[in-house]
Amino acid sequence: MDVSGRLLRYAAGRPRPLVVTAPHATGVRLLAEAEIGRRGWRPAEAPAGASLLVVCGIPEDALARAVRTVWHQIAAPKAFVPLSPDRTAEAVAAELDAAVSRLADARAQREEAVRVPYGEPRGRDGGGRGGAEHHGDEGHGGHEHDMGRPGGVRMAERGPDRDGLALDRLHVPLGPVLPYWPAGLVVETTLQGDVIQEAEVRIAGGAAGAHGARAGATRFWDEPWLAARAGWPVTRGAAARRTAGAQLDSLARLLATAGWAGAAAEARRLRDRVLGEGPREEVVRRYDRFARRVGRSRLLRWMLHDLGAIDAPGGTDVPGWARGDVLDRTRHRLAGTAAALAVLDDRSPLDDEEGPRGPVGGHPSEALLAVLPGLLTGAELAAARLIVASLDPDLDQVRPGRVTAHG
């Protein structure tokens, strides 16, 4: 009797997917998330808890290396699900089905487990998971006086912290493989305890390389405006659907990061409904209930106010909606969704430039990334995650070579 084989097959129907998204693959990510939600699979939060690695889009450079590392970190039984950006909903479902049958194949899983020596840990700063690899040790300084490298890892340096204590400094990359995190974003941080002392923004995934400029580099959230500009007939209603979807997607990430799983799931369901051409009345009715619940939550208000305040009035190209703190931005997204839902059936031609994240031609996400390091410096990890989620920069908008912001 093959007990472990039976357990394996029994468990295969409920895998824990870890979804990694490359830039320019928002569309297929939405399809994958919707299908995973429909099947009731609970996503994993870290490689150790995952059994499926779902990669949306085509990772390049640093992201490709991160994906390899993460795949290596996932314990067998496991299955790899690459989804290229042009996949349809049916193709995504078929890929996931195929992954389930690979998970249920006891013999192949055993062979894989024997063939690849799993879990040989590789030296990285602080043993940090995160998924990003370090490109050598250059640039961080402090290792001239090398005090030995246990396990191939640099010893932590010391430095004064905000309370005047000398605490260890760890170099920890946030992203690119992190749940509810913008695709392709990496924030290189210097941590003391859980307080960020320094932050630097990088892009992993190829947007900064030559590939970013090629024709396949789609900007999913800005598509209606770009299409209208190229002369295609686009209605205001179609653009409003995209705006509402974008706002709900950002809200879902923010709420999930804030630990409100129930509201985040409802935001995702609404997002899929509105992008899936759901009828206006039904979407509006459900949205109103959702917005009331989120808008009235005192706990949420208490947790989000006075975080990551942006007050610069002019002087920067930060879009207007990003001003204020995390709570202000949350309210703005709720209001923005409601406004977009009101004009879903508008058939007049689209003639403005106001995409979900600001003027489409202005590449507003570049400005968001530019202010990010300043906002993150001095923030605790939890606050930093909320700040990033509240701004939710769209790296598809970022032009090659435009980003490395320090703080």
Place this chain on the structure above:
Amino acid sequence: MGETVAAVVLLAALAVLAAGAAAFDASLAAGRVAIGDPLREAARLLVTQRRRTLLPDAPLRRIGVSGLPLVAVLAAAVLPMGEHAVADLPVGVVWFNGMEVGVWGALWLIGWSVNSVYPLVGGYRFLAQGLAYELPHMFALISAALGAGSLRVADVVAAQRGLWFAVWMPVAFAVYLISALAMAFWGPMNQAVGPDVAGGVPAELSGPDRLVFQAGRYTLLTVASAAAVPLFLGGGAGPALPPWSWTLVKTVAVLALLVWAGHRLPTIRMDRFMAATWLVLIPAVLLQILVVGIVVL
């Protein structure tokens, strides 16, 4: 002999209730009935490889992972299942409190031992959470003990023949429920295992380690709910049904409430909560003790 049977019954009851809590949790998360999901997850973890990190402290990890369900079960030993507990200690309330503080050790050891950033941050977070919830929690327990004039859990139940403590000590009961969430790092008090740090303390655990951790967490939540019954909800007292079934019904009700709350509320961060707990919760529960003291006199 009788004690062995009682211990086996306790373990079985905890296992069933914890599995029920996991099934309810999975159903709420999936948005549909998903009772079989925890079983499948357990099967998956049983056949999954154990993850190794760079330079871990394996003994500490083992102590931490196995310590979590252990302290939960030990804390449950003093709770009466019907009329009798497995161990009817004269200082049962203190024993419960002492065992439950063992969770601090377990989480910290896991967070520290795997030598990874996010689990370490999770461990730190739970210590901060401990500083925030433990004092109000102890005062809430003391309110119940003071009302009964005894630290024996059976005496606390007996003292509620006339009126449940939850009714005339509402502040202590409310504080107990908050601290029950906090000790099981559940729902709004889940910062130690938060999604913002990739799952926090158990982020590097896979396979059997993760299974024991998850089982321990659901058991802890069950025990925290079960303790509310003898301390505040009259224990096994109730019409028609025998005491054990009332204990069960009340435990399930509290447990369902806590699991549901976990999906309805966002996470409370300790940097904000710390001020509230010291400036509001502790004074409020101290006033509660004062009122209880005057009534008892």
